[in-house]
Amino acid sequence: MRLEPKPAPGLAMTLLYPAGAILATLVIASVLVLFAGASPFNVFWLVAKGAAGSQFALLETLTRATPLIFTGLAVAVAFHAKLWNIGAEAQLYIGGVVTAVLGTGALPLPGPLLIPLIALCAMVAGALLLLGPAVLKTRFGVDEVVTTLLLNFIVLLFVSMLLEGPLKDPMGLGWPKSASLISEAKLPRIIHGKRLHWGFGIALACALALWVILKKTALGYEMRAVGNNREAARFAGIPVNPVLMKTALLSGGLAALAGFSEVAGLKGNLTLDLSPGYGYTGIVVAMLALLNPLGVVISAIFVAGIFVGADAMSRTAGVPSYIAQVMVATSLLTMVTAIMLTRFRIRWR
DSSP states (O other), X not given: OEEEEOOOOXXXXXXXXXXXXXXXXXXXXXXXXXXXXSOHHHHHHHHHHHHHSSHHHHHHHHHHHHHHHHHHHHHHHHHHTTOOOOOHHHHHHHHHHHHHHHTTTTSOOOHHHHHHHHHHHHHHHHHHHHHHHHHHHHHHOOOHHHHHHHHHHHHHHHHHHHHHTTTOOTTSTTOSBOOOOOGGGSOOBSSTTSSOBTHHHHHHHHHHHHHHHHHHSHHHHXXXXXXXXXXXXXXXXXXXXXXXXXXXXXXXXXXXXXXXXXIIIIISSOBTTSOSSHHHHHHXXXXXXXXXXXXXXXXXXXXXXXXXXXXXXXXXXXXXXXXXXXXXXXXXXXHHHHHHHHHEEEEOO
16 A cells, blocks of 8 residues: 555545544444444434533533634644644643732732733743744754653643642642632633633634734745745745744744633633643644634634533433543544545555
């Protein structure tokens, strides 16, 4: 078996293969649901109802989608330049650390000034965290997959140390969590009394801004050129290493905004379970969106709906909610296969 490159696919073929990947995911999930002794149609209906069957369900889905949009955008922009950022989880947590430090009264500023300043500082921290692996890659050829992945564990241990030491809330009854943010540092709710906050609005604005950067600016063109063929881009006069550095700064900053939005918009303080794997799930979100920033929004809402709907479904149908993780993981594998079939033709000898 060998792979032969295909000519550039048309719009219909570009959409057909991802649709087939989603259909294959549903078929595989249906088999697992049947083994669990339930009806696939009933389970999928309950998942959809639990994700968007009421105002409460829909708002919960959008709330869960907010950090996934940020991490999906971070992965998408990095992957465009073939910078394999697997460390969005670490960048998310470092953004949460900065938010917890600055949002507990360290800066006596009014909300309209304090919130943007905290967000900017969180972005800088996340950007600098990814800059290290980018420098190691460009200067010494160190694989960024390894360095960014290992940084996830290092940062988690660092956050655990902070929550057991300098950042531990003295009024927290011994629980490892930071002090609560002051009201001026919290993102307001979009709908009073609901959990959806303006971090979702910031995520939408970031998606639109990133789409403009990638499609309409010289930097976006350089990112795509470096990602498509690094040697050809260098021969054409594009400064490859500086482009990778800019990509790393942008990607790390976007991932850190996920931690900022979770602490300032939803949790109100920093805990070790701030993220149930948003950084890793962001890879799935970006791949399902084919690295399109606007598609990331739709993909994040879709993935968040699966998780929220599966939680509601498990209480009714008796099927474990872990089916959601299986569906998300399977969708990544089928989507990668779909992308391969879009670009290559299989030949059998």
